[in-house]
Amino acid sequence: MRIGLLTEGGYPYVNGEGGLWCDRLVRGLGQHEFDVYAFSRGEAQEDAGWVPLPPQVRRVRTAPLWTAEDDGVVYGRRARRRFSEHYGELAAALCAAPDAATPAADPATPAADSPAPEADRFTTALHGLAELAHDEGGLVAALRSETAVRALERACRAPGAQRAAREARVQDLLAVAAHLERALRPLSLDWYEEDGLGAVDLCHAAAGGAAALPGLLAHHFLGVPLLLTEYGVRLRTHYLTRPDAPPAVRSLLAAFHSRLAAETYRRAVFVTPGNTHARRWQERCGADRAKLRTVYPGLDATPFAEAGESPQSADPHTLVWAGRVEPAKDLVSLLHAFAAIRAEEPKTRLRIIGGPSGTEGAAYLGHCKALAAQLFPDEAAGPHAVGDNPVSFEEPGGPGSPADACADGAVTVLSSVVEGFPVGLIEAMLCGRATVSTDVGAVVEVIGGTGLVVPPRNPRALAEACVSLLRDPERRARLGAAARARALELFTVEQNISAFHGLYLQIVARTPVRRPALDGAGDPLPFASPAEARIPGHWTDPAPRAVPTWATDAPVPATETAR
Structure with missing residues (x-):
């Protein structure tokens, strides 16, 4: 099978955090192909280069999270209206009072089967922004615009907003808007095409947050299943940072990361914490207990x-x-x-x-x-x-x-x-x-x-x-x-690799066939896909496949290396 490995600040960079277990996983599963989609965290990391890659890594595509040039895209009136609507909905979901998408009071409380209204509102707005980015060729300039700050201000001042949001000052709104611009940069990439993430059988995100965001979009638009691994819960890390930030900034950014984590847990077929301590945090942050599979990091003995x-x-x-x-x-x-x-x-x-x-x-x-x-x-x-x-x-x-x-x-x-x-x-x-x-x-x-x-x-x-x-x-x-x-x-490394290999097989076995198998001449192979793969049922988990009207030109700058 072909796996899309999604990383942030890790593999394949030499000084990448958590890159060792990714490298051992890729090398241990030589029978599969890997496409690596990696976010870098700094210029020094990019200058240090990559680790030697095994032949099963067929393609590497990278994009920086630490910087983004102005895409120069000028929205027309209709596009500006779409952006204001979707960004305003996203901001309204962050300003609303806490609901089931936020961490539960009791870690043992199972996650809800269906998302709360505000969580669904957040998801719809996120997908709307992604479609707009691909229709117009970019989202960077719009996220940095005064329109974004004004939409955030309206959401904070709207009836029903949290107290901390209502008390946000101008500098607080600017800080939150800047953070959201950085966090939403993956939406503007050109990875979400049939020849990109649409070509893989499953996405494996090596961390939550930004690394999992491309997997969410590939799942929504292309029907690609998502596996999430968290050896360090990103939402917990966010809660432990920014202790000196103003209350409005802490509240709004916590709401964003909480809803993003809840959506990632909801869409992933399986979530693999590295230990029970991380597993409890994931349950507290909205993960369904039935999806959790503990996979310990492996060491070379x-x-x-x-x-x-x-x-x-x-x-x-x-x-x-x-x-x-x-x-x-x-x-x-x-x-x-x-x-x-x-x-x-x-x-x-x-x-x-x-x-x-x-x-x-x-x-x-x-x-x-x-x-x-x-x-x-x-x-x-x-x-x-x-x-x-x-x-x-x-x-x-x-x-x-x-x-x-x-x-x-x-x-x-x-x-x-x-x-x-x-x-x-x-x-x-x-x-x-x-x-x-x-x-x-x-x-x-x-x-x-x-x-x-x-x-x-x-x-x-x-x-x-x-x-x-x-x-x-x-x-x-x-x-x-x-x-x-x-x-x-x-x-050990062996048990780690064996566990992920088993999860890969489970995910692919329960995912409907999305594209026909072709022979060397490009003709469809008869009986290549079993009939059972097209029969709807709970074991297949069929998902409607939305076909976005994306433009194919003017992609956000990113680098790609084919092997």
Whole structure:
């Protein structure tokens, strides 16, 4: 089959976020063809280039999200009226009071079977803007126009609008209009044609938000089914950003991203979170529980095989922490816990392996080094000589591999107060090492019963758990063996690829045939499509196929590479 892989700031760019699992997926499914539709996040990312692509990637089309040149399209009177109507409807849906499209109060509450009126209004306006963009050759200038700001202002001042929207100031309206212009840039692309996304059998969006928007339009206009994968819930990320924005800006942008996420969840055949923590967020944000299929990210177990098969190679007096250095990792609590550990086990050492994340991380790393020097001053006598501090800060990528770093320690420690999917813990599990972790994010789901879990921000509990494992080598060995077995069963590349391959087959099997199969001469192949594929029924999920009156000229600038 032919899969359209939709990404934002990830694959196939060298420094793309989350590009590794996409690359492993594409390479692992060599029997299929892939068309990659990618959004870039910056000029530096584009200049860095792409990763080497396997032969099954037949085409790559890219477009920047970080910039958009004025398309120079001048709307006539009818087009201006259409834009004002559709944009006004979109704004009205955002200004309306919350309904079923917004997150439910109880994460266990299932999503509604049919959309709420305002959600349907949002969807109709979104599709209307997309049709207008293709009919007129672009939407960028219109979204930046005074007409857009005026339509947004009318919606905010209309009866029934939310209080925060009614109190929006001019600068708030300008900020919201600018954000909507960036978010709606995918509507102006020329990807939604029969020779574009219409040529694929299914769209696989590697993230929500902008990456999923082309999949929504391909589904609506071309009947292409959509699979959505979210290893980080985009709506949750939006809620955690812009804390200092004015209330009107936060309210309107939250409404936009909430309705876009709800529409994506509603239209997708399946939604695949990377863990139960993300799955709960998706349910809270409107995803139907019946569509959810948890697919864990896969790690290559080969580099960890040697360490996993020789647990006796670990230093029985060494603790290892690995990851990005930032305040959320709470290394301060770890250092205080290590002070208590040293009081009980003086020979113990702590290796902190990781680089800082941005300027904030660099400042935090400096603070942690200063704290370590204060807690563990160099001693002229005792188990360590002068200048031999028991805490070492090491940059990643030094001598040895990540497997070597995990293998050197008897216990791997995670001290985070906020955590998504703890890849570092899985690496330690593949090495057969016992772990001590804080109860955050998906940690308990990953660890199961193969490690010790303590409350976050509790140095005493962290220290007691580490000491108990340092003093009991047999228990460490049992937990390490169980952890390796669990990781090999659940968190390998092979299980990830197998899960997605099965979902691809399920989706295609329940999707009606949209185009005839042709032979080498271009003639229809008799009996190429089974008769059952044209029989309506619940298993086929037939959707009316709208045929838009799109113009074929003046596409928005984008790049395409055919392989």
